[in-house]
Amino acid sequence: MTASHPPHGTEELCAPGAELYERALEEGHIPAAAATAAPCLVDMGLLHPAVGDLTRLEPVSPTLALHRMLRRSARRIADERRREHQLAEMFEKLVRFDADPSAVSAPAITLLSGKNRINQAITDAMAEATVEILTIQPNTNLHGPAVETARAVSVLRDQAALDRGCRIRTLYQHTMRSAPSIRALHERLHGDTACRTLDEVTDRLIAVDRAVAFIPASEDNNLAVEVRHAAVIKYLTTTFDRLWRLATPLYPGPAVERTTPDAVTPRQRAIAALLIEGHTDAVIATRLGLNIRTAREHIAKLAATLGSDSRAQLGYLIGQSGILDQEG
Numbered sequence: 312m313t314a315s316h317p318p319h320g321t322e323e324l325c326a327p328g329a330e331l332y333e334r335a336l337e338e339g340h341i342p343a344a345a346a347t348a349a350p351c352l353v354d355m356g357l358l359h360p361a362v363g364d365l366t367r368l369e370p371v372s373p374t375l376a377l378h379r380m381l382r383r384s385a386r387r388i389a390d391e392r393r394r395e396h397q398l399a400e401m402f403e404k405l406v407r408f409d410a411d412p413s414a415v416s417a418p419a420i421t422l423l424s425g426k427n428r429i430n431q432a433i434t435d436a437m438a439e440a441t442v443e444i445l446t447i448q449p450n451t452n453l454h455g456p457a458v459e460t461a462r463a464v465s466v467l468r469d470q471a472a473l474d475r476g477c478r479i480r481t482l483y484q485h486t487m488r489s490a491p492s493i494r495a496l497h498e499r500l501h502g503d504t505a506c507r508t509l510d511e512v513t514d515r516l517i518a519v520d521r522a523v524a525f526i527p528a529s530e531d532n533n534l535a536v537e538v539r540h541a542a543v544i545k546y547l548t549t550t551f552d553r554l555w556r557l558a559t560p561l562y563p564g565p566a567v568e569r570t571t572p573d574a575v576t577p578r579q580r581a582i583a584a585l586l587i588e589g590h591t592d593a594v595i596a597t598r599l600g601l602n603i604r605t606a607r608e609h610i611a612k613l614a615a616t617l618g619s620d621s622r623a624q625l626g627y628l629i630g631q632s633g634i635l636d637q638e639g
Contacts, residue, residue, distance in 0.1 A: 316348065316349060316350060316351070319351065324351075324355075324357075325349065325351060327348050327349040328349035328351050328352050328355075328357075330349075331345065331346070331348060331349045331352060332349075332352055332357050332358070332370060335352075335358060335368065335369070335370035336370050336373070339369065339370075340361055340367045340368060340369045340370075341358070341367070341368050342366060342367060342368075343360070343365065343366050343367060343368050344366075345368075346358060346368055352368075353368070355376075355380070356371060356376065356379060357370060357371055357376055358370055358371070359371065385438070385471070388434070388435065388438060389438075392438075392439075418539070419538070419539050419540035419543075420536060420537070420538060420539075420540060420543075421536070421537040421539075422528060422534065422535075422536060422537075423525075423528075423534065423535045423536070423537055424533065424534055425533060426532065426533060429525070429532075429535045432525070432535075432537055433468070433517055433525055434468055436517075436519045436523050436525070436537075437468045437471070437472055437517075437519055438468075438471070439519070439520075440472050440475070440477045440519045440520050441475065441476075441477065441520060442477060442478070442520045442521075443477060443478045443479070443480065443520065443521070444469075444472055444477055444478070444479045444480075444517070444518070444519050444520075445479075445480050445481075445516070445517070445518040445548060445551045446479070446480070446481045446482070446515075446516065446517050446518075447481070447482045447512050447513055447514070447515060447516040447551065447554075448481055448482070448483055448512075448515060449483075449484055449512050449513075449514065449515060449600060478505070479505055480505050480506075480507075480551075480555065481505060481506050481507075482506075482507055482508070482509060482512055482551070482554055482555060482558055483506065483507070483508045483509075483512070483561070484508060484509065484510070484511070484512050484599065484600035485508045485509065485510055485559075485578070485599075485600070486599075486600040486601065506560070506561035507555060507558030507559060507560050507561060508558055508559050508561055509554060509557065509558045509559070510577065510578060510581035510599055511581060511598050511599055511600075512554065513550070513554070514526065514527055515527050515532075516547060516551065518544065518547055518548050518551065521544055521545075521548050522539070522544065523537065523538065523539050523544070524537075524538045524543075524544055524547050524548075525537055525538070526538065526547070575613065575616055575632075575634050578599075578609060579609055579612065579613045579616075580634055580635060581599060582595055582599065582606065582609050582610060582613060583613060583629045583634060583635060584635055585598060585599075586610070586625065586626060586629060587626050587629050587630060587635075592606055592607055592610065595610075610625075613625070613629075617629065617632055
């Protein structure tokens with residue numbers, strides 16, 4: 312490293328390196344001499360000499376680079392796991408002298424702070440999965456670089472678990488059906504039986520082998536709870552199983568809104584149930600994974616179907632119509 316280049320880990324991208332890498336991506340290449348400002352890019356494999364012109368460096372695709380770095384990280388984690396196993400074997404004979412063996416067991420409830428720590432804990436747990444992973448994923452219609460990166464990491468974790476023979480079952484909101492790119496990705500990964508949808512799901516949940524679960528502890532997703540308490544795990548996974556039985560398989564093909572004889576759709580019935588509970592349009596939209604404009608369109612159609620002229624009258628007509636007693 313040069314005197315002006317800050318030292319850092321092999322899996323960290325420093326500010327000069329990030330700036331130079333972005334320039335290389337924009338221009339397609341940079342002069343080899345320019346890399347002296349951030350030699351870490353070559354060390355990390357983000358830049359490589361151009362074929363036929365050694366005076367230029369070309370960038371590696373960010374997607375490919377991410378996958379390579381994640382694989383290296385996975386290997387490092389595996390090495391750490393092997394060392395942990397060796398230590399456990401080494402001290403196995405000494406544990407019987409411990410007056411309180413339970414003192415070294417994993418805590419039943421752990422608060423995780425920061426997205427990096429949360430993601431690492433989930434990755435570590437999923438790396439040990441051998442039977443089944445259960446997930447509930449609301450708000451699938453999110454976009455942006457951070458979301459796409461998180462999604463790429465999730466896909467790699469899922470694929471590694473599937474390669475080990477694990478089963479993965481995921482519950483989404485019905486809005487998943489309007490996200491074809493995500494649907495295609497999960498269809499390729501999971502096939503036609505492992506994804507189902509509901510009008511309304513709980514907040515995010517990841518449960519691994521019915522032994523550890525992760526649930527959010529803040530609205531900004533910067534806090535999460537790692538649960539290893541057997542009774543709580545059983546409650547969470549039983550709730551998942553019951554929701555799963557009520558859910559609609561995601562495949563084959565996009566869902567078609569079924570209408571009842573009185574022309575009220577299942578989506579409108581879900582909205583009707585929230586309306587009579589007194590929720591605002593914004594709350595209804597959030598709970599059903601809709602934007603507020605779409606929610607209001609459904610409410611307007613429901614009002615027209617029932618012949619309502621006001622919000623108060625709509626609640627009364629919903630109660631009188633019996634639509635909430637019908638099968639969805």
